[in-house]
Amino acid sequence: MSFDLSSIGRFTRNAMRVACFGTLFLFSMIIVPPHSLAHEGHDHGEKKPESTVAVGGPRFAVESSLFQLVGQANGKKLTLYLDRFDNNSPIEGALIDITAGVDNQIAEEVSPGTYALSADWVAKSGTHDLIVSITANDDADLILAQLVVPETEVIANDHALAWWKIYLPAATHAYISPVLTPIGAFLSKVHNSYLFIGVFSAGLVLGLLLRNKAFPVLSAIIALCLVSLSTPVTAHEGHDHGDEKTPLVQTGNQPQRLADGSVFLPKPTQRLLNIRSEVVKFSDTPKTQRLLGKTISDPAFRSVVQAVRDGRIGFPPSGLPTIGEIVNSGDRVATLTPVLTLEAQAGMAEQLGALTQELAITQQRLARLQAASEVQVAGQSGIGLSAVSRGSIEELEVQLNALTSRRDALKAISFGPLDLEASRSGTIANVNVTAGQVVAAGDTVMEIVDPKRVWVEAIAYPGQWTDFTSNARALLPKNDIVPITYITRSLSLTAQAETLYFRLQKEEIVPLGTPVTVILEGEKKERSLLIPRNAVVRGASGLLVVWVQEAPETFRPQIIDAEPVDGTLMKIKAGLTEDDRFVAEGASFLNQVR
Template sequence: MINPRSLKSRLSALGLMTAITLPVPLWAGPGHDHGTEAATASVAAPTSPRFEAISDRFEVVGRLDGENLRLWVDDWATNAPIEAASVNLTIGPRKALAKADVDGTYVLPFPEHDTPGTYPVTISLRGAGEPALLGASLVIDDSAGHAHAEEGLPLGLMFGGAALLLGVAGGALFLVRRKRAGLALVAFGLLAGSWTLVTGTPSEVVAGPGHGDEGHTDVAGDVPDNRAMRLADGDIVAPKPMQRLIGLRTILAGNSAEGSALQLNGVVIADPNGSGVVQASSVGRVSGQLPALGQRVVKGQVLALVSPALDADVSLITARGAAETALAEAELAAGPSGFAAEAAELAQARSRLDRLTRLEGVVPNREIAEARTAVDAAAARLNLAKAQAAARLRTARTEASRLRQAGSNAEVLRAPVSGVISAVSVAQGQVINPGQTVFTITNPDQLLVEARAPSGKSVPLAATGSARTSDGRNLLLIRQGEGLTMVDGAAPLRFKIDGPSSMRVGEPVMVFITGSEQTAGVALPRDAVVKGANGQTMVFLKQAAEQFQPTPVTITDLDANRVIATSGIKAGTRVATTGAPLLEQVR
């Protein structure tokens, strides 16, 4: 017979062991699972069911988008979207016409979106050149339903299971108190079975939304369909929506042999025949309506006035002249009183002559003659003083008139050429000196590029060249001439910019002069070449509709817009051009 105390201790130990060994469900919160990252690295395509259909002219990518099938139709060689085509699909026994969407894709309903299976697809393209027929298969497996089943237990089932567990545990404790050992063991077994039934497989981790199993490679729903990624081998997965967003384009590479180019540093300068400076020829003060910076002017247009500015000496002379004029006018207006000394001398000489004349016969005639001579001399001195005063008055009036006339005659500054005001060096009321530059005018349609060829560098005698700006603009250059005088150890070369350029004087450019030496390789647009994280020159080769492979290349300059790859790629491959630098940013 079993001892009750022994039975109770054994049942307690059994309960403790059951509690320890029962599987404990763990629900991972957002951001606490690390299996997704490992799985993502091995994914080579977006996770939604999709297909590719390729011909020598077209490239079609289809992907499930909810209850619809969405198609991207592109040109195979250039990756350019084809948006004006008639796209008819045959999916199994059903035929349908895809409708063009506003984003340039084609959409049609797909009722079988949640039904697993393999669906053969035939695509008929019309309206984009010759009609084309493409085939593919769309595979829908049960991974989506499996992923939903693993997202976690419903809330109602969790509460129901908890109530069941509490009921079984209560019954087991009641049997222990009643000393029913066999029934208590059965109750604990039911407890363990109920726990396993509610929580699933022992040691199971129930992941919340957005969390996958460690090492699980089926990550359907975990990786967004429109997100680019870099795979473990370095390839770039670029979904079609991302390609449309960045305007990604490709070219079909072909072998060629062309002349390599000499690259020189250059700068934009003004054409001497299409630019000019406006300078004053005398000291003066600037006035008039000054032109604004950037304003277009025509040859001969009035730009400013320069009025003569009188310095301190000239002002003093003018004041002195005015005083002399006033004094002379006063002297003339005063009559004899204005010349008191001369008049007194004349009066004294006349008085002496009168006195001697009355004593004629008493005094010698010689004294009378001397008195008459003295009177004539005094009269002459008075007349001379009057004449000098009159002359001073005329001179003062003439100088005053000249100064007034000079002050009213302003120099007119006119535009020597037609163009744009590129520099304004004065302000209203500023006093300028002769030869000082007031305005600079540049004709934007007549600009030159000056490059410097280092000493010892053989410069090809090509009639044309090209240039590239820092922001990627290309210029066509026409060779104008080469200087015979070295400047800082380099020979100056000048080129005329052919056509409008929207360039600015002083803007730096890279000049390319094509030589006669031929280089064999694959000619590529310069935009196709990117710098990798390690500084290596590379291009992206298109391996599939949404997959690109970075490939190191060796390049040589051809002109401002093209390079030639002498190694790394072969003819017939598709190379990403526009948008390639953005592919390099994918991590």
């Protein structure tokens, strides 16, 4: 029997080609999942909403007139957070009895205000209607709650819908999947461009080995088909999915700002930030009037040190006086060396020259008279007499002393330093000069005050101020309230306003010039809503905002119009109503949630 070697070679090459094409086809089946094209008018109908279970797990939040209760399920464990309705504070030592169907169980307190229980029904999917009985001290209530546990869905991956799982019998999956599934999973992660290059290169190499020019071309065609089939398919015109609902996403345990501007803040985070709430109530408050003012020194305890003439400032050997230094009356606080103009210096030099000349002439005359007084002349009685009388000598001596005093005084006034002294005891409030500075006559060198003697100067326009002097207070920038006493008012208008003067009732050190708000209270009462000042924050728009608690874990920003009553309270003009629950502590933390 003879064999044709050329026929055997052709058969072998054809078999290898078929095997190579089969391998490429197998790769295409692994990578490309089956596609279905929708025709015109294709309608999926009403699609069921998809539920995404958050990391925090299923939860419920209910409240009554006494309590707030939040439950969070995690597997078989149910964690409960119990707070008071009116102030959001955790409740310790409470008895929580939960009934779910036929199962009844009492929760155990694991931390202050936090309770937990473990039951099989917590992990079961479905809707669980709960009856919660709460007893805390003298308060007791019965609350109905509903815990919804979604079903766990297994989502198939891309290579789980491979062709062998669709077209081959299920009995063969156990043998084929261990081999083809890893290959399909690996190739599904490869980019289309890399896939094209790999398939084309494999076809080129195989074509060269098998000496067939058509094989690389067919490999390129297969690679292009693989790339085109693996691209997403978009629906054509008329394709309708019906009424599809947006997936519901639960928030879990992460604080976040919701789309409507409200904030979801889980109970564990509220405990960390110490969030506390209060209920708005009406109260009767005196009618008030507000005036703008500032602090000034008491005129009776204020003095200034001024330059008495033009000169250069100097300081005593003790050094430059500093602000806040205590001085006594008569203390030398500075020196003033007079400074003269050229004309004044010329006139002063001329006066000094004339005085010096006259002084020299007088001294010479006095010397001659004193010398002549020693000569004795015999008189009629035979007694020796002086040629010059004693009165003439004394007259010249007096004249000489006067000229000397005038010269010394002129020199001292013109060129000698002058002492500047404190006119009263107190504390140096301002120092307006430095060493060597030239000042003019009347310039204020420094100001001395008593820091504990402070007045308040307020401005009132005609028709604004009334006789609300029974109870007056000053609101300082740090929200400190200081009682003040009305003293007097100006008799004339300054810039179309009159000035009111008040005195601080207590001796307190308040910086002079501090802006204050004078609050004058009348005898009439008015009903108003008062809230703590710390509950009011600035929103993103710059307006005043109060956070209102709408649910145990939901807070809504409410824009308000308010004015301060004192350092701790604000009066609400608009934005809140009675019985609204607002955040009294921790509002600034809520304002930072994004």
